[in-house]
Amino acid sequence: MIERFTVGLIVNNRHGVLNRIAGLYGKRGYNIDSLSVGETEDPRYSRMTIVSSGDIYIQTQVIRQLNKLYDVKSAVILDKSGSISVEHLLIKLKINGNGNNGITALINEYGGKVLHLCDQFIIADITGSPERIQAFIDQSKSLGIYELCRSGALALSTDIKNTLQITYETKQGENEDGTDVL
Numbered sequence: 001m002i003e004r005f006t007v008g009l010i011v012n013n014r015h016g017v018l019n020r021i022a023g024l025y026g027k028r029g030y031n032i033d034s035l036s037v038g039e040t041e042d043p044r045y046s047r048m049t050i051v052s053s054g055d056i057y058i059q060t061q062v063i064r065q066l067n068k069l070y071d072v073k074s075a076v077i078l079d080k081s082g083s084i085s086v087e088h089l090l091i092k093l094k095i096n097g098n099g100n101n102g103i104t105a106l107i108n109e110y111g112g113k114v115l116h117l118c119d120q121f122i123i124a125d126i127t128g129s130p131e132r133i134q135a136f137i138d139q140s141k142s143l144g145i146y147e148l149c150r151s152g153a154l155a156l157s158t159d160i161k162n163t164l165q166i167t168y169e170t171k172q173g174e175n176e177d178g179t180d181v182l
Contacts, residue, residue, distance in 0.1 A: 004033065005059050006078040006085060006155050009048040010164045012071040013039055021048070021072070024065055030054060034087075034130075036152035045073065045166050049085075049155045074164050078155045087133045088151040089126040094144030095119065103143055110136045121146055 011017050018037060025032050034051035052062065059077055066075035078085075093103050103122055107114060112126040126136050130153060137148065157163055 002053055002055050004051060004053050006080075006083065006153060007048075007050045007052070007062060007066065007075055008078045008083075008155060008157070008164050009050070009066060009075045010040065010073040010166055011046050011048060012073070013044055013046040014071070017046070017071045018048075020069060021050075021066065024069065025050075025052070025062075028061070028065070030058060030062060034152035036154055040166060042166050047164065049078075049153050051153050073166070076157075076164060078157055082159050082161075083155050083157045085129060085153045085155040086127055087130050087153055089133050089136065089148060090115070090123060091126065091137070091140060091148040092121050092123050092146040093140055094121055094146055096144065106136070106139060106143070112136075 009021075011021070022032065022035075030052055032050055032052055034049075036049045037046050039045075040047050052058075054062070063075050063077060066072050095103065100117070100122055103124075104114065107122075107124045107126070110126050110128065110132065112124045114122055115125050116123040126133060128136075133150065137145075137150075
């Protein structure tokens with residue numbers, strides 16, 4: 001059965017890593033639905049969250065292949081019941097002749113913030129689950145969307161078992177600071 005799944009990774013924070021991971025997905029014909037990357041508390045490492053679709057065989061293969069990559073320190077599946085996933089949305093909504101009461105009420109309903117207000121539009125900031133973000137977008141369509149920018153999913157496990165911690169063990173051919181042995 002094909003379903004969406006989320007992979008959490010700790011990787012080296014250096015150029016080319018994203019290209020190698022995207023290349024792995026591309027070579028095997030797996031689509032990346034969502035991707036987010038950010039530096040961890042240790043600037044030598046980044047954390048990635050990748051959302052994709054596939055059956056259990058594809059999920060297993062993705063994790064096995066990712067863990068074989070030199071720059072990947074750890075990759076795990078973050079299952080829906082054992083993790084929290086949120087997205088971030090910046091959206092520019094039209095202000096029509098009726099004022100902005102309906103728009104601000106909708107933004108407040110979703111716990112968002114107005115970041116910018118002018119005569120023609122409002123820029124709002126909304127954070128929530130991917131389903132909640134999509135629901136906000138669906139409701140905003142009738143108000144008029146100028147543009148939007150949606151982040152990829154950010155996910156953390158809610159247990160200790162799937163916690164991605166930075167370990168300072170080195171792989172063969174790598175110094176402790178993550179640089180290649182010459």
